[in-house]
Amino acid sequence: MAIQVSVCGPRDCTEDDRRNARELGRMLAERGAVVICGGYTGVMAAVAAGANAAGGTVVGILSRADREHINPDLTIVIPTGIGEARNNVIVNSGDAVIVVGGSWGTLSELALAMRRGRSPVVQLGGWRIQDRLGRPIPGILHADSPEHAIELTGLWR
Amino acid sequence: MAIQVSVCGPRDCTEDDRRNARELGRMLAERGAVVICGGYTGVMAAVAAGANAAGGTVVGILSRADREHINPDLTIVIPTGIGEARNNVIVNSGDAVIVVGGSWGTLSELALAMRRGRSPVVQLGGWRIQDRLGRPIPGILHADSPEHAIELTGLWR
Amino acid sequence: MAIQVSVCGPRDCTEDDRRNARELGRMLAERGAVVICGGYTGVMAAVAAGANAAGGTVVGILSRADREHINPDLTIVIPTGIGEARNNVIVNSGDAVIVVGGSWGTLSELALAMRRGRSPVVQLGGWRIQDRLGRPIPGILHADSPEHAIELTGLWR
Amino acid sequence: MAIQVSVCGPRDCTEDDRRNARELGRMLAERGAVVICGGYTGVMAAVAAGANAAGGTVVGILSRADREHINPDLTIVIPTGIGEARNNVIVNSGDAVIVVGGSWGTLSELALAMRRGRSPVVQLGGWRIQDRLGRPIPGILHADSPEHAIELTGLWR
Numbered sequence: 001m002a003i004q005v006s007v008c009g010p011r012d013c014t015e016d017d018r019r020n021a022r023e024l025g026r027m028l029a030e031r032g033a034v035v036i037c038g039g040y041t042g043v044m045a046a047v048a049a050g051a052n053a054a055g056g057t058v059v060g061i062l063s064r065a066d067r068e069h070i071n072p073d074l075t076i077v078i079p080t081g082i083g084e085a086r087n088n089v090i091v092n093s094g095d096a097v098i099v100v101g102g103s104w105g106t107l108s109e110l111a112l113a114m115r116r117g118r119s120p121v122v123q124l125g126g127w128r129i130q131d132r133l134g135r136p137i138p139g140i141l142h143a144d145s146p147e148h149a150i151e152l153t154g155l156w157r
Numbered sequence: 158m159a160i161q162v163s164v165c166g167p168r169d170c171t172e173d174d175r176r177n178a179r180e181l182g183r184m185l186a187e188r189g190a191v192v193i194c195g196g197y198t199g200v201m202a203a204v205a206a207g208a209n210a211a212g213g214t215v216v217g218i219l220s221r222a223d224r225e226h227i228n229p230d231l232t233i234v235i236p237t238g239i240g241e242a243r244n245n246v247i248v249n250s251g252d253a254v255i256v257v258g259g260s261w262g263t264l265s266e267l268a269l270a271m272r273r274g275r276s277p278v279v280q281l282g283g284w285r286i287q288d289r290l291g292r293p294i295p296g297i298l299h300a301d302s303p304e305h306a307i308e309l310t311g312l313w314r
Numbered sequence: 315m316a317i318q319v320s321v322c323g324p325r326d327c328t329e330d331d332r333r334n335a336r337e338l339g340r341m342l343a344e345r346g347a348v349v350i351c352g353g354y355t356g357v358m359a360a361v362a363a364g365a366n367a368a369g370g371t372v373v374g375i376l377s378r379a380d381r382e383h384i385n386p387d388l389t390i391v392i393p394t395g396i397g398e399a400r401n402n403v404i405v406n407s408g409d410a411v412i413v414v415g416g417s418w419g420t421l422s423e424l425a426l427a428m429r430r431g432r433s434p435v436v437q438l439g440g441w442r443i444q445d446r447l448g449r450p451i452p453g454i455l456h457a458d459s460p461e462h463a464i465e466l467t468g469l470w471r
Numbered sequence: 472m473a474i475q476v477s478v479c480g481p482r483d484c485t486e487d488d489r490r491n492a493r494e495l496g497r498m499l500a501e502r503g504a505v506v507i508c509g510g511y512t513g514v515m516a517a518v519a520a521g522a523n524a525a526g527g528t529v530v531g532i533l534s535r536a537d538r539e540h541i542n543p544d545l546t547i548v549i550p551t552g553i554g555e556a557r558n559n560v561i562v563n564s565g566d567a568v569i570v571v572g573g574s575w576g577t578l579s580e581l582a583l584a585m586r587r588g589r590s591p592v593v594q595l596g597g598w599r600i601q602d603r604l605g606r607p608i609p610g611i612l613h614a615d616s617p618e619h620a621i622e623l624t625g626l627w628r
Contacts, residue, residue, distance in 0.1 A: 083395040085242035092550045104272035111265035236406045240552040249393045399556035422582035429575035
């Protein structure tokens with residue numbers, strides 16, 4: 001069974017996020033990992049495109065019960081039909097979870113992954129979480145490049 | 158149909174969170190609102206206790222498929238059996254969502270409520286979310302007391 | 315905490331189903347039970363109307379994430395947003411499950427309730443399930459009237 | 472994107488079911504289809520073993536949030552964590568749904584697939600569904616062998 005890495009990020013992402021996601025997809029595919037993503041546009045499409053171009057396998061875990069609006073680079077499509085609750089399925093499916101960029105949906109995935117506490121959670125760009133006194137909440141691994149994100153997962157040490 | 162208010166917060170909460178949640182439960186019940194919560198301990202138990210003592214109705218939306226570990230102040234029990242995905246159900250069920258205190262599970266509910274974007278989201282205590290430059294992400298209504306939280310929901314103006 | 319009884323049945327139901335569901339709703343409300351249903355039309359609307367007219371509490375567990383298309387007799391609305399997966403939530407929420415009439419969605423609820431195996435499952439009208447040799451699969455309690463269905467739940471013995 | 476076929480069936484299955492499922496797995500893999508299954512034992516393990524032995528791809532859509540109790544022949548593992556609600560995900564993921572053998576869980580999948588109404592639903596062995604007058608409910612395609620089941624999906628005409 002191959003290593004599975006979930007990559008989460010916004011539909012409406014920055015150009016930086018898109019570049020990072022695409023590069024992550026490529027690097028994960030080259031290492032033989034299956035990429036798990038949300039299956040739609042933005043970061044989801046970029047990581048799928050990067051992985052697909054490198055010959056990798058991409059699983060799209062959709063919120064909808066049908067295949068409307070999916071990106072063209074998915075190998076396997078899982079139309080859960082459970083709406084935003086599918087974020088839990090994405091997060092549960094990764095031996096590591098990498099979050100690229102920031103949005104409320106993305107933050108929910110980051111939080112669910114930390115709540116789960118079973119796999120490394122790596123963040124590349126995006127939002128910051130602090131306690132009431134302005135101190136960062138510990139636990140998230142912060143990467144400054146796709147390469148660094150891959151390294152921080154600890155899956156290829 | 159009564160107004161429904163979802164109150165989210167950690168199992169392991171501070172004494173302040175507990176007091177705030179209990180007070181919120183009481184105030185919501187006095188206003189005739191149905192309280193929606195996660196049904197277990199910590200903030201969930203405190204808000205249920207406060208509402209129940211004031212004669213209100215409390216719905217516990219459980220992660221488990223059975224009634225193990227529920228708090229004693231629920232009027233109606235919904236054992237979803239869908240695990241942490243039940244956070245979506247809690248958030249979707251509120252005409253407003255009030256978040257008390259901070260934890261990863263709680264943050265996922267805050268993020269899902271903001272992602273949904275249909276109901277006011279009020280935060281009392283707990284964690285802070287910022288962009289990369291340290292600026293707060295706009296949209297969450299910050300309360301400094303249970304009374305203020307009730308007021309910020311805008312449901313009793 | 316009140317007894318909770320889940321009542322399942324088709325959107326497109328027969329007049330008999332509708333009459334039976336309405337009567338069941340009334341009888342459950344008179345016994346102080348909370349009625350759990352799917353919240354939309356057909357059997358769901360009839361059981362809600364019967365319970366509501368008798369002063370009972372009705373919880374609608376919706377497939378949608380919003381309140382579109384709900385019937386007018388719900389006391390509490392739970393917009394799960396998890397699509398047909400909400401059938402599991404309905405079934406898990408009943409101290410007994412009563413199924414009125416037949417459809418594929420209704421059959422899924424009957425099967426999930428039997429699969430769960432924790433609460434009595436009573437069928438009033440609707441489809442029949444047999445093994446390959448034409449023998450009925452045991453376990454479902456077959457009622458011939460709303461009164462009989464209530465009796466078969468065993469909750470008011 | 473490859474054709475995806477969901478194969479459902481009981482944990483506690485007959486020897487016939489097991490043989491049929493294994494043969495189905497082999498035939499689907501030989502045709503290049505991705506097999507979607509529940510990931511555990513019985514029919515789920517048999518179809519996975521058949522597909523895996525023929526070099527195919529098998530996706531296990533688990534009820535649990537972790538990988539406990541999975542069979543050894545899965546290529547990709549999706550630990551949904553949503554309990555029995557994952558039956559909806561299995562059913563939604565198939566360009567066709569093939570049901571082998573009978574149990575309450577399996578019947579729920581058959582019913583959900585018919586309720587969905589988007590993909591052919593083929594039954595091989597297992598239970599029969601009739602209306603109150605003993606007439607079979609139309610719509611399910613009944614196969615008498617794995618080969619026949621494949622043919623009835625209509626995916627390789």
